[in-house]
Amino acid sequence: xxxxxxxxxxxxxxxxxxxxxxxxxxxxxxxxxxxxxxxxxxxxxxxxxxxxxxxxxxxxxxxxxxxxxxxxxxxxxxxxxxxxxxxxxxxxxxxxxxxxxxxxxxxxxxxxxxxxxxxxxxxxxxxxxxxxxxxxxxxxxxxxxxxxxxxxxxxxxxxxxxxxxxxxxxxxxxxxxxxxxxxxxxxxxxxxxxxxxxxxxxxxxxxxxxxxxxxxxxxxxxxxxxxxxxxxxxxxxxxxxxxxxxxxxxxxxxxxxxxxxxxxxxxxxxxxxxxxxx
Amino acid sequence: xxxxxxxxxxxxxxxxxxxxxxxxxxxxxxxxxxxxxxxxxxxxxxxxxxxxxxxxxxxxxxxxxxxxxxxxxxxxxxxxxxxxxxxxxxxxxxxxxxxxxxxxxxxxxxxxxxxxxxxxxxxxxxxxxxxxxxxxxxxxxxxxxxxxxxxxxxxxxxxxxxxxxxxx
Numbered sequence: 001x002x003x004x005x006x007x008x009x010x011x012x013x014x015x016x017x018x019x020x021x022x023x024x025x026x027x028x029x030x031x032x033x034x035x036x037x038x039x040x041x042x043x044x045x046x047x048x049x050x051x052x053x054x055x056x057x058x059x060x061x062x063x064x065x066x067x068x069x070x071x072x073x074x075x076x077x078x079x080x081x082x083x084x085x086x087x088x089x090x091x092x093x094x095x096x097x098x099x100x101x102x103x104x105x106x107x108x109x110x111x112x113x114x115x116x117x118x119x120x121x122x123x124x125x126x127x128x129x130x131x132x133x134x135x136x137x138x139x140x141x142x143x144x145x146x147x148x149x150x151x152x153x154x155x156x157x158x159x160x161x162x163x164x165x166x167x168x169x170x171x172x173x174x175x176x177x178x179x180x181x182x183x184x185x186x187x188x189x190x191x192x193x194x195x196x197x198x199x200x201x202x203x204x205x206x207x208x209x210x211x212x213x214x215x216x217x218x219x220x221x222x223x224x225x226x227x228x229x230x231x232x233x234x235x236x237x238x239x240x241x242x243x244x245x246x247x248x249x250x251x252x253x254x255x256x257x258x259x260x261x262x263x264x265x266x267x268x269x270x271x272x273x274x275x276x277x278x
Numbered sequence: 279x280x281x282x283x284x285x286x287x288x289x290x291x292x293x294x295x296x297x298x299x300x301x302x303x304x305x306x307x308x309x310x311x312x313x314x315x316x317x318x319x320x321x322x323x324x325x326x327x328x329x330x331x332x333x334x335x336x337x338x339x340x341x342x343x344x345x346x347x348x349x350x351x352x353x354x355x356x357x358x359x360x361x362x363x364x365x366x367x368x369x370x371x372x373x374x375x376x377x378x379x380x381x382x383x384x385x386x387x388x389x390x391x392x393x394x395x396x397x398x399x400x401x402x403x404x405x406x407x408x409x410x411x412x413x414x415x416x417x418x419x420x421x422x423x424x425x426x427x428x429x430x431x432x433x434x435x436x437x438x439x440x441x442x443x444x445x446x
C-alpha cells in the first residue's frame with residue numbers, strides 16, 4: 001500500500017491526476033476506515049492521507065453563512081462558539097458524538113462521505129439544509145446534502161471529486177438534536193433526530209424535523225410537520241404521519257417497531273418541551 | 279494487526295516521549311503495533327482494536343487519540359506521548375498518585391488510557407465535576423472497577439494527598 005500525504009489542495013489534485021485511473025482511497029480521520037480494514041475489508045493499493053491539506057481544516061464565518069471545512073474535527077465543531085449559538089443541533093450532535101478520542105480524529109467530511117443512515121451529524125445538516133461543497137482540479141461546485149447522499153454508504157461524489165466542506169445559511173432559526181442509543185456514549189444511534197424551528201407567540205412559524213436510522217438515508221418528516229404547522233393543537237392524532245416518511249428495518253441494534261415508537265416519542269417530547277418555554 | 283499482500287515501506291520520523299525516532303515501517307502497520315512491538319512501549323494496551331474501548335489511548339500533538347485507529351505512517355512528523363513518557367523520572371504525577379491513593383486499579387489494563395485521558399482533562403480543568411469526568415471518560419471502558427474509584431482519583435487529583443501524604 002503506497003502512502004501519500006499531500007500538503008495542499010493543489011498538490012492533492014495533481015497527485016490524483018498523476019494517479020489517473022489507479023484506484024485510491026482517501027483517508028481523513030480514519031475512525032471509520034481503520035475499523036473497516038480490521039474487519040477484513042482489503043487495504044487499498046494507494047492511500048491518500050489528506051490531513052495536512054490545511055485549506056480544508058477551517059470554519060469560515062461570513063455575514064450570511066458558515067463554511068465548515070471537511071477536515072474540521074468533531075471536537076472543533078463542538079468547541080466552536082458560533083456553531084453552538086446559531087446551529088445548536090450540530091453542536092449537540094457533536095457533543096453526543098462517540099467519545100473524546102474519536103471526536104479528536106473524526107471529521108465532518110468523513111461523517112458526510114461515509115453516508116451512514118445513523119451518521120450523527122447528518123440529521124442536523126439536513127435540517128439546516130446544508131450544501132455539500134465539492135471540488136476537483138477544474139473547480140468547485142455545491143449540492144444540497146440531501147441529494148449528495150443517495151443511500152447507505154453511497155454519495156454522488158465524482159471519481160476525482162473531493163468533499164471540501166459544507167455551508168450553512170445563518171438564518172437565525174432555533175434548533176435541537178436528540179438521539180437514543182444503547183449506551184449514552186460510543187453507541188451508534190438507534191434513532192437520531194434534528195429539529196430546526198422558529199416560534200412566535202407560542203406557535204411554530206417554521207418546523208423541520210429530520211431523522212436518522214429510520215430509512216436508508218436521513219429523512220425529513222414533512223408529512224407530519226406540514227400537518228402540524230397547519231393545526232398545532234393536537235400532536236397525537238397526527239403523529240402517525242411520521243410513518244409516511246420512514247422505512248425502518250430490524251437490525252442488531254433495534255427492531256423497526258421500536259425505532260418507529262422511539263422516533264415518535266422523541267418528536268412528542270421535543271414538542272411538549274419547546275412550546276412551554278417562554 | 280493489519281495485513282497487505284503488497285507491503286510497501288515508508289521512512290517514518292516521529293517524536294515519541296521526547297525522542298526522535300527514525301525507522302522504516304510498512305505502510306499498513308498500525309501506530310499501536312509500532313509503539314508496542316517496534317519501540318517496546320507496552321504500556322499502551324490493545325483490547326477492542328476498533329476504537330471503542332480507549333485502552334490504546336495515547337496523546338498525539340496534544341490530543342488523546344486511539345492508537346489502534348491510526349497507521350504508524352500517519353504519525354510521521356507528529357509528537358506522541360505514551361503512558362511511559364508522562365513523566366521523565368520514576369516519580370508519579372499527581373493523578374497517578376491519586377489512582378494509587380483511591381485504589382482505582384484492579385486488573386490495570388484500562389489504566390494507562392484512563393490516566394492519559396484524565397491528565398488531559400485536568401490540564402484543561404484542574405477541578406472537574408463528576409459529570410465532566412464521566413463525559414470525558416466515555417471513550418475509556420473499564421470492566422473491573424465500576425468506574426467510581428477512577429472518577430474519585432481524577433476528581434481529587436489536585437487535592438491534598440488522600441492519606442495525608444508525607445506529612446501524615
